[in-house]
Amino acid sequence: MKMADRILIIVLAIALFLISLPKILRLLGFHPDYKRKDYNFEDRKALIITTSHDTLTKSGKPTGVYASEMTVPYYEFKKNGLEVELASINGGKIPIEPFSLKWPLKTEADQKFLNDQDFLNKAENSIPIHEINIDDYDLIFLAGGWGAAYDLGQSEELGQKITEAYSQNKIIGAVCHGPLGLLKAVDENGNALVKDKKITAVTDKQIKELRITETPYHPETELKKAGANFKSNNRLFDTLANNIEVDENIITGQNQNAAGETAQIMMKSLSEKPDS
Template sequence: MVWWKVALISIPILGIIVWLGLPKLLHAMGLHPSYDMPSYNLKGKRALVITTSHDTLGETGKATGVFGSEMTVPYYAFLDAGLDVDIASIKGGEIPVEPFSMGWPLATPEDKRFKQDATAMSKLKHSIPINEISPDEYDVYYMAGGWGAAYDLAQSRALAELITKANANNKVLGSVCHGALGLVSAKNVDGRPLLEGRNVTGVTNRQIKQLGIEVTPKHPETEMRKAGAKFELQTATIEMLATHVAVDGNIVTGQNQNSGYETSHRILALLADKKQL
């Protein structure tokens, strides 16, 4: 058989193997690890998923936004537990999504479900502006990450005021990865930084450096430490394959994109405990 005939046969086969195999390989390496989510029935409770509105990575011109699974995994964890779930962003309107984060080879089952869900996609395109949200309207205020969050979560006065008041009302506050920046400008009931003395986590400086995204103006580990937080983390040779969740009172934080499942679980567990009181 001549070489070009071999190529005609082998190249498509190789492409299929890569297409099917790469997501499984990444999962086996530790990306989006499997997680056994307990079942909850929290009908009547409400959760708000908060995201960035920023769509450009600095002056590079590259597109950015929310990282898909950091929004979709908690969204469906809350929804499947019976909660009513809304999506808000700093400016409202259509939310930018980090390119490729909801596509091959990174997509989680929740990413795929979200893209086929007309109601969810409508919420993504018509998100609620954060300045229209009441601090007593929801039981959970959860902030998703993605590199866009480095440009507007910590910088938003409206978000800081919302989280400050929600905390005073003993609401459950959560975040994953860069979403933790939504906590750093909020205050405790005594006027001190909300995170002062609290055990929390977020994406590490080491992961940011490994991914080459130091261009962003705010880094969660740096900003949380500045706010007086007791910053927790797990590490790995490839930092994005690590995962850690910190729970301190009404605050639940996840280290990175791998932490969405457990973060959602711990948030739901807090809600279930409060429901029983």
């Protein structure tokens, strides 16, 4: 075989691999398929809450919400009739983890977001937490990403809002670093909301695997400190592990791969509420 032919075969093989990489990652567990059911939630509202923190403080690298943890539940809620609003700790422009919007990690929901002017406007002008009226919403979803490690678990205002949501039996969901937003909330007896509850979130193992350990709060560590009955699945790489826990009206997903299924379970729970 001529050298030119060998080079052509190698180039074609590399091109085929690159084209197939997103599908390969999906088969391995990155944003896997999950069971969906259609609902019709007219006059119902969902709120997605994200970080406002945009920098990994030690390295100086930009960060924020992991895109799919915002976009995937957003479109799950929208296509089932829910009105969806976005809030962040400080309000205004929501910072987005840059690499989460790049190939091969970018999802179909991410691409749709980039071409959705209404959604883009909401992400540019998110509602500050202190302005949120929990009474207005049926579903509350806490998105994760590295930025959330800097503000979700430290926000007294967010803790107050989640406390209100829990007391009103609102359905609360969270994935990856998002469950940090439960830390400042309390139950009807004034105990930590997560105490003795089955909760999952991004694992310490995954954080070490991704080599982003500089963040101040690690969900597994902090949730265990608060008394949560922390649950998780493990794989060779925890980035591809998936787990969802349901405890009363709190539904949590282990990492970004659980965002869509968590949203689906939240809607299922809403459909089963007596007043639905």
